[in-house]
Amino acid sequence: MPPSIHPVDLITALRQKHLTPAIVFLTSRRACDEAMESFDHADIVLPPVRQEAIDAVLQQVIAQYPSVADHPLIPTVRRIGVAAHHAGHLPSWKIAVEELMRQGCLDAVFATTTLAAGVDFPARTVVITQSSIRKARDFTDLTIGEVQQIAGRAGRRGKDQVGFAVIAPSPYIDLSVLTKGLTGHPEPIESQFTITYPMVLNLLKAHPLEQIQSILAKSFAQFQLNRRAESLERKLDALHVQMEPFGPRICTDWITQWQTFDQARRQRPQRHQPHHESPELSARFHFMTPGRVVGLARGRGIVLRQYRSKGQRHPMISVLRPNGTVTECPAAAVVEIFDRVFDCEETSSFPWCSAASFDELCYQLTELPPRLPILPILVSQESVPLPDTVVQSLGDFPCPTCPSRPACQKDFAIAHRLRQEQQRYVKSIQALRASLWHRFQERVDVLQKFGYLTSSAQLTADGEWARLIRIDHSLLITELIRAEAFSGIEPAILTGILSSIAHDDDRPGSFPRISPGLSSLLGQVRKLAESLSPYEDPPLLRADVAAIAERWVADPQLTWIGLCRLTTMAEGDLYRLLARTLEFLSQIHALHATHPGLADTASKAIALIRRGVLEELP
Amino acid sequence: MTTDELEQLLAQQPVSLLHRLARGRVHRHFRAGKRRLIELLLQHSSQNLAGLESDLQTLIAERQALPQRPRTPARRKEEAAPTPPKRQHPPTTGGEPDTGGPAVSLASWLEGIGVPPPQPFVPDPWQVEALAALAEGDVVVSVPTGSGKTYVAIEAARRAMEDNRTVIYTSPLKALSNTKFTEFSRLFGPEKVGILTGDRQENGQAPLLIMTTEILRNLLYDAASGEIDVRLDTLGLVILDESQYLADPERGVVWEETIIFCPSQARLLLLSASIGNPQDIADWLSSIRTTTCRLIRHNKRTVPLRAGYLHPNGKLVPLFKTASIPYGHPNHIHPEAKRLFMQYEEETLPSGRPRR
Numbered sequence: 001m002p003p004s005i006h007p008v009d010l011i012t013a014l015r016q017k018h019l020t021p022a023i024v025f026l027t028s029r030r031a032c033d034e035a036m037e038s039f040d041h042a043d044i045v046l047p048p049v050r051q052e053a054i055d056a057v058l059q060q061v062i063a064q065y066p067s068v069a070d071h072p073l074i075p076t077v078r079r080i081g082v083a084a085h086h087a088g089h090l091p092s093w094k095i096a097v098e099e100l101m102r103q104g105c106l107d108a109v110f111a112t113t114t115l116a117a118g119v120d121f122p123a124r125t126v127v128i129t130q131s132s133i134r135k136a137r138d139f140t141d142l143t144i145g146e147v148q149q150i151a152g153r154a155g156r157r158g159k160d161q162v163g164f165a166v167i168a169p170s171p172y173i174d175l176s177v178l179t180k181g182l183t184g185h186p187e188p189i190e191s192q193f194t195i196t197y198p199m200v201l202n203l204l205k206a207h208p209l210e211q212i213q214s215i216l217a218k219s220f221a222q223f224q225l226n227r228r229a230e231s232l233e234r235k236l237d238a239l240h241v242q243m244e245p246f247g248p249r250i251c252t253d254w255i256t257q258w259q260t261f262d263q264a265r266r267q268r269p270q271r272h273q274p275h276h277e278s279p280e281l282s283a284r285f286h287f288m289t290p291g292r293v294v295g296l297a298r299g300r301g302i303v304l305r306q307y308r309s310k311g312q313r314h315p316m317i318s319v320l321r322p323n324g325t326v327t328e329c330p331a332a333a334v335v336e337i338f339d340r341v342f343d344c345e346e347t348s349s350f351p352w353c354s355a356a357s358f359d360e361l362c363y364q365l366t367e368l369p370p371r372l373p374i375l376p377i378l379v380s381q382e383s384v385p386l387p388d389t390v391v392q393s394l395g396d397f398p399c400p401t402c403p404s405r406p407a408c409q410k411d412f413a414i415a416h417r418l419r420q421e422q423q424r425y426v427k428s429i430q431a432l433r434a435s436l437w438h439r440f441q442e443r444v445d446v447l448q449k450f451g452y453l454t455s456s457a458q459l460t461a462d463g464e465w466a467r468l469i470r471i472d473h474s475l476l477i478t479e480l481i482r483a484e485a486f487s488g489i490e491p492a493i494l495t496g497i498l499s500s501i502a503h504d505d506d507r508p509g510s511f512p513r514i515s516p517g518l519s520s521l522l523g524q525v526r527k528l529a530e531s532l533s534p535y536e537d538p539p540l541l542r543a544d545v546a547a548i549a550e551r552w553v554a555d556p557q558l559t560w561i562g563l564c565r566l567t568t569m570a571e572g573d574l575y576r577l578l579a580r581t582l583e584f585l586s587q588i589h590a591l592h593a594t595h596p597g598l599a600d601t602a603s604k605a606i607a608l609i610r611r612g613v614l615e616e617l618p
Numbered sequence: 619m620t621t622d623e624l625e626q627l628l629a630q631q632p633v634s635l636l637h638r639l640a641r642g643r644v645h646r647h648f649r650a651g652k653r654r655l656i657e658l659l660l661q662h663s664s665q666n667l668a669g670l671e672s673d674l675q676t677l678i679a680e681r682q683a684l685p686q687r688p689r690t691p692a693r694r695k696e697e698a699a700p701t702p703p704k705r706q707h708p709p710t711t712g713g714e715p716d717t718g719g720p721a722v723s724l725a726s727w728l729e730g731i732g733v734p735p736p737q738p739f740v741p742d743p744w745q746v747e748a749l750a751a752l753a754e755g756d757v758v759v760s761v762p763t764g765s766g767k768t769y770v771a772i773e774a775a776r777r778a779m780e781d782n783r784t785v786i787y788t789s790p791l792k793a794l795s796n797t798k799f800t801e802f803s804r805l806f807g808p809e810k811v812g813i814l815t816g817d818r819q820e821n822g823q824a825p826l827l828i829m830t831t832e833i834l835r836n837l838l839y840d841a842a843s844g845e846i847d848v849r850l851d852t853l854g855l856v857i858l859d860e861s862q863y864l865a866d867p868e869r870g871v872v873w874e875e876t877i878i879f880c881p882s883q884a885r886l887l888l889l890s891a892s893i894g895n896p897q898d899i900a901d902w903l904s905s906i907r908t909t910t911c912r913l914i915r916h917n918k919r920t921v922p923l924r925a926g927y928l929h930p931n932g933k934l935v936p937l938f939k940t941a942s943i944p945y946g947h948p949n950h951i952h953p954e955a956k957r958l959f960m961q962y963e964e965e966t967l968p969s970g971r972p973r974r
Binding site for chain 1: 728730731732733734736737739762763764765766792793794796797816832835836839842843844862864865866867868870871874875877878891892893894895898899901902905906919920921922923924925926927928929930931932934937938943944945946947948949950951959962966
C-alpha cells in the first residue's frame with residue numbers, strides 16, 4: 001500500500017463524493033510542489049467552461065499583478081483546477097489563488113500545515129494529512145486549537161450546508177491527536193510577555209521609573225501571574241488553618257527549638273562512634289593506591305589494591321611483600337606511607353595486577369633504597385564541625401524536662417513539613433508578584449551598562465534615538481550605529497548587513513559571491529553580535545543572504561527572474577527577505593534627526609529595493 | 619473474543635448476514651456455502667479479527683432492531699435501494715460494508731452536501747450582541763473560525779465612522795492586512811481606507827486605518843512619549859483581529875503592549891478564534907481599562923462540520939460514529955475507520971515497531 005494517497009486519486013475521490021473545493025494540508029512545501037507535478041500527466045481535466053472561468057479570473061489578477069502572468073503552475077491550474085499555496089510563492093500568486101478559491105473556480109488547493117493560519121479562505125472540505133508540525137526544528141503535535149483552526153476552514157458560510165474535515169493518513173500520523181483535536185476544547189492561552197530593550201527605552205521616555213511597576217502590572221502576563229499567586233495564597237490560607245493546632249506552646253517557636261534539639265540529640269552519639277574510622281586513617285587511606293610503597297610493622301610493601309571486607313572493621317589493602325608474596329592486611333596496620341609510586345597495571349583477580357607489572361614491582365621492591373622520603377599527610381582534626389547550637393551540651397536545652405515534650409515530639413514531623421510548605425509558598429508568591437519587575441530591572445542594568453540610560457534611569461542622548469529602533473536585534477543594530485560601522489557605506493552594503501540580521505531561516509541555499517566590502521563588515525558585525533550574546537540572542541548573519549540582498553540593490557538592471565536564478569531560495573522567501581529588510585531600513589530611516597547621513601543611505605536603499613515585483617505588490 | 623468463539627457466533631448467524639459481512643472482504647463470496655464462507659471470513663480477517671467482530675456485532679444489532687418485519691421480496695428491494703449510488707464508486711473503493719446501527723453510514727454522512735438556497739443575510743444573535751455591547755465598553759469575541767467575525771468588524775467600523783471617529787484595524791500578518799485593505803476599500807470607498815504596514819503606507823489620514831499590530835504599537839509609543847499623533851485623539855475603535863496571537867511566543871508581547879497603551883477613550887474589539895480561556899482575557903481587560911469588558915463566545919459553528927477518513931486506496935468512511943463531530947468523545951470512532959486505520963498502520967509501520 002502506498003504510504004499516503006496519490007494526489008490524483010485524492011482529487012478523483014473528492015470530486016466523486018462532491019467534496020470539492022478542498023484545501024489539502026500537506027507536510028512541506030516540497031510535498032505541495034510534488035503534488036502539483038503529479039498532475040502533469042493526469043487525465044482528470046476540467047470541462048472547457050470551467051477552464052475559461054479560471055482564465056477570466058487569472059486575467060483580472062494579472063491586470064493588477066503582472067508577475068502572476070508567467071507563473072509555471074498556471075497550465076496545471078487551468079487544466080485540472082488545482083493549485084499550490086505556500087510561503088515559497090510570491091504574495092501575488094497567493095492573492096491569485098485566493099481569488100480563484102473565492103470565486104469557486106478551483107477544486108483543490110495544496111497548502112502547508114505550518115502556515116495554516118495564513119490560509120484565509122474557506123472551502124467545502126479540508127484534508128488533513130499529518131498530526132504534527134515542525135516548530136523550531138523539531139516536530140510537535142498539533143494543539144487542539146490548531147486542529148480546530150485548520151478544520152475551521154471547512155464549510156463556507158452561505159455556500160455550504162455542511163463542511164467536511166477529511167483525514168488522509170500519511171506516515172507517522174497519530175490519529176488520536178486529530179480526533180482529540182476535533183472533539184476537544186481548545187487550550188487556554190498563556191501570556192508570552194517578554195521585556196525588550198526598545199520597550200524599556202520607550203517606557204522610560206514616557207514615564208518615570210517609579211510608575212513603571214504599575215504599568216507592567218497591567219500586562220496580561222502579570223494578570224496571569226497574579227492568578228497563580230492568588231491560587232497559591234488560597235493554599236497558603238489553607239495551610240494556616242492546618243497549622244493552627246501547632247501554634248505557640250511553652251516556647252513560641254517550638255518547631256525550631258525542637259528541630260535544633262533533635263539534631264543535637266542525633267549528632268551526639270555519632271561523635272563517639274567506636275567503629276568510626278579515625279581521621280588519620282581516612283586521610284591516609286586515600287594515598288594507599290595501587291603502586292604506592294608503604295611501610296608496615298615489619299618491612300615494606302607495595303599496595304596492589306584496596307577493598308573493604310565485611311568481616312573487618314577497617315578497610316583492607318593487598319600488599320606485595322619483598323619475598324614476592326601477596327598479603328592482606330588492614331589499612332590501619334600501615335605504619336608509614338612513602339613518597340614513591342610505581343606504575344601498576346591493575347587487574348580484577350589475583351594477583352591484582354598484570355603478570356608483567358607484578359614482576360616489575362617485585363624487582364622494584366628489592367631495588368628500593370633503605371631510606372625513602374615520607375609523604376606528609378594533613379589530617380583534619382574533626383571530620384564534620386558541628387554548628388555552635390549543636391555543640392552546646394544537651395543540658396542547655398529546656399526540652400528534655402519540658403512538660404510539652406511528648407506533644408512536640410509527636411507533632412514535629414507534621415508541623416515541620418507544613419511550615420516548610422508555607423515558606424515555599426511565600427517565596428513563590430513573592431517571585432510571581434515581582435518577576436516582571438525584576439526582569440525589567442535586569443534590562444535597565446544592561447542599558448545602563450551600554451550607556452543608553454543614565455544611572456537614574458533617564459534616557460541618554462543615545463537612548464533618545466535608540467528607542468526608535470523597535471525591531472528584533474535592536475541592541476545589535478544600535479550598537480553598530482554607535483560604533484559607526486555604517487558611516488559612509490554604500491546603500492547596497494547597508495542592505496546586505498540588515499538583511500542578514502533580519503533573516504532568521506536556516507534553510508540551505510547556494511548564493512552568489514559576497515563582495516569584499518560586505519564580507520569584512522559582516523565579519524565585524526559577527527564579532528559584535530558574539531560579544532553581545534549575553535544580552536541578546538545573536539542573529540544568524542548568513543553571508544549568502546547578505547550577498548543576495550546586496551546584489552538586488554547594487555545592480556539596478558537585475559530583474560526579479562534574474563535574481564531568482566542566482567539562488568535556490570524560493571521566490572516567496574526572497575520576497576519576504578527583502579520586505580523584512582525594507583522594514584529594518586525604514587526603522588533606520590526614522591533616525592533622520594540624529595543620523596542624517598545614515599538615514600539618507602537607508603532611504604536610497606529603500607528606493608533601490610522597491611522595484612519590479614517589490615513595487616507591484618502591496 | 620477468541621477465534622473459536624467468533625467462529626461459533628458466525629455459525630449461529632443466517633447465511634445472508636454472513637454474505638453481507640463478506641461483502642468487500644471475500645472475493646466471490648456468493649459462490650461459497652456457509653461453512654466455507656466462515657472459513658474464508660476468518661482467514662481473510664485473521665489480521666484484524668476485532669474489525670470483523672465489530673462489523674458482525676453491528677449487523678446483528680441491526681437485525682435485532684427490525685425483528686418483526688417479514689422478510690419479503692419488497693423488503694429486499696428496499697434494502698437494496700441505497701446500493702445503486704455505491705456502485706458508481708470507482709473500482710478501487712471496493713465493497714462498502716453496511717455500517718448501520720450505532721455507527722452512521724457513509725450515505726447519511728454525506729447527506730446534505732451542497733449549496734444552501736440563497737437567503738437574505740441576517741446577522742446571528744451573537745453578532746448583534748457583540749455590536750450592542752461595543753456601545754457600552756470593550757468586547758472580546760471568541761468564536762470558531764469562519765463564524766463571521768469580519769461582519770462584526772465591518773459593522774463596528776461603520777458605526778464608529780458614522781460618529782466621526784477614527785478606526786484602527788490590525789491583523790497579525792501583512793498578507794491579511796492587504797486582503798482586508800482591498801475588502802474594506804471595496805465596502806467603504808478607497809478614500810476612507812488607509813493602510814500602514816512595515817513597508818507600505820497609503821492614505822495614512824483616512825478614518826479607517828489598517829495596519830499590522832507592530833505599527834499600532836509603535837504609534838502608541840510615539841504618542842506616549844509626547845510626539846502626539848492627531849489620529850489618536852479622535853480614535854474611537856481599535857479592532858485587533860486574530861487576538862489569539864497574544865499567545866505567540868515571539869510576537870505575543872506586541873498585542874499586550876498595544877492593549878496596555880490603547881487610549882482609554884477608544885473602544886477595544888478583540889476578535890479571536892476559539893480559545894480555552896477567553897474569560898481570562900475579558901477579566902484582564904476589565905481590570906486594566908476604564909470600562910468593563912463583555913465576552914461574546916460560542917462554540918457552535920455556523921456551518922456544521924463532519925469528519926471523515928480517506929484510506930490511501932481511495933475509500934472514504936465517516937471518522938466518527940455520529941455524522942456530526944462528537945464533542946468531548948474522541949473515542950467514538952467509526953468501526954470501519956478504526957479498522958482501516960489499523961490496517962494502514964500495520965502496513966506502513968516498519969516491522970517490529972510497537973504500535974501506539
